[in-house]
Amino acid sequence: MKAGTNLEKILESGKFAVTAEAGPPKGTSAAVIQRKAEMLRHCCDAVNITDNQTAIVRMSSLAGCVIARQAGVEPVMQMVVRDRNRLALQADILGAIALGVGNFLCLSGDHQKFGNHPQAKGVFDIDSIQLIQMMKQMRDEKKFLNGDEISGDVPMYIGAAANPFADPFEYRVKRLAKKVKAGVDFIQTQAVYDVPRFARYMKMACDMGLDKKVHVLAGVIPIRSLGMARYMRDYVSGVTVPDEIITRLEKAEKAKEEGVKIILDIIEQLKEIPGVHGIHIMAVGWEDIVQEMVEKAGLMPRPVL
């Protein structure tokens, strides 16, 4: 075991994992995270705590992880390289481990231009692949990036994101391979709506033997409304929503219910794709739907290991 986290145990034992996401508040209330933790506690193996997601300032991911943990949820600490240099990243990793965080997710981060401080200086001292590599070195060699010794153990289960829907498509699996080479243990993908394209991506990954080296959790974003689906199709960079889904929502009497059905259909298909070892549900503010979805997808109760 690298970190001995619940997520690691589930994935390493070959079980189908379920993770979700919870964003910390734009304020100081621990209750916001506690509430989300309560909603997600029984239906997920671990919950990602986002790190200034979409470049909007929120409570820190580290603090959010600690609160989630106290509320009985195993956190995955998201870390973007946009806001911290190599010193700050390493310092927060040490602190997070000391406070009981075991899962980490390495990200570039959305560009600050999209957030609420567009005039900020983006740090980008190291990139997300170098962050994976640095974490692996910290864990396996107990060394900082500069080679200095770290005192104490550095248990970490290292994750990263992948977007099979970004361009250039042919390069996306190569990028995944690069993350594997850097030392990643698990991957959570961008939301999958275009299942055939995702299946092609996974086929390429399996052909390269990557499914043996990394656990891929397919991303899922529940659709709340027709407007949301259209918005994601038109404005969210790196997300593709096929017309077929838009048509289904247009025709439906209750778009919200249809949205859940669409996602359940997608999850059914995802389960069958070789190399997919779990799903990652990003409910973005609709956390109360997650338990129902996981239940209906036949993924409850969650295994206790």
Added chain:
Amino acid sequence: MKTITEQKPIEEIMQYVDKCRWVHIIGCGTCATLCHTGGKSEVMELQRQLEAAGKKVSGWMVIPTACDELTADALREEAEAIDKADCIVAMTCAIGVQNIAIHMKDVKPVYPGLNTMFIGIEDRPGHFTEVCLQCASCVLGRTACVCPLVRCAKSLLNGPCGGSSGGRCEISPDVPCAWQIIYDRLVATGRLDEMEAIEPVKDWSVSVSGGPRMVDVDAECGIVRPKAEPEAAATKG
């Protein structure tokens, strides 16, 4: 190579010269002339605006290349008009501004009239793109001659982020994704396998984070060498 500049808002310039009665204006005949920000006509336009605001202009000149050492001679030739002025407004790039300040005979305020934006190349007629931030450890040999530090909005060294879409960068449909260009060029030259290697973390100590960079150039053999030995610690990570 061109240093790309834009004119500062006139209000900012007026604030600088607020306490001065006499102003001398210096333009540059190279990059600032090309950018139409500090050539003869822009210098004369500023003169008009200053005079309209009640200032006196003791003289103006357009130095052929404000960033080079001949600036010292140009300032000497113009000494009389400069002596009369309470301050100088330099409509040159920031390098020219600093060069003028260094070579001034008397200590006298020198104010920038332009914002220095970037060093760019004219990649199509009339269009300039930033291409280098002078990082001192160039990776162009591994990125098909596209600088990932300035052309990629996140300065990524290991390939395109998840926001790259249809050849465009996530920050704007008007901005090409640097990594898509790099990818295409590597494919075209049969070098895609080079993108598999993990590019190590950057040594920023020799770049913008290491304090002012200085070198000695040996006049006889032309050797450029760093002023101080880099610290051992800096080379480890």
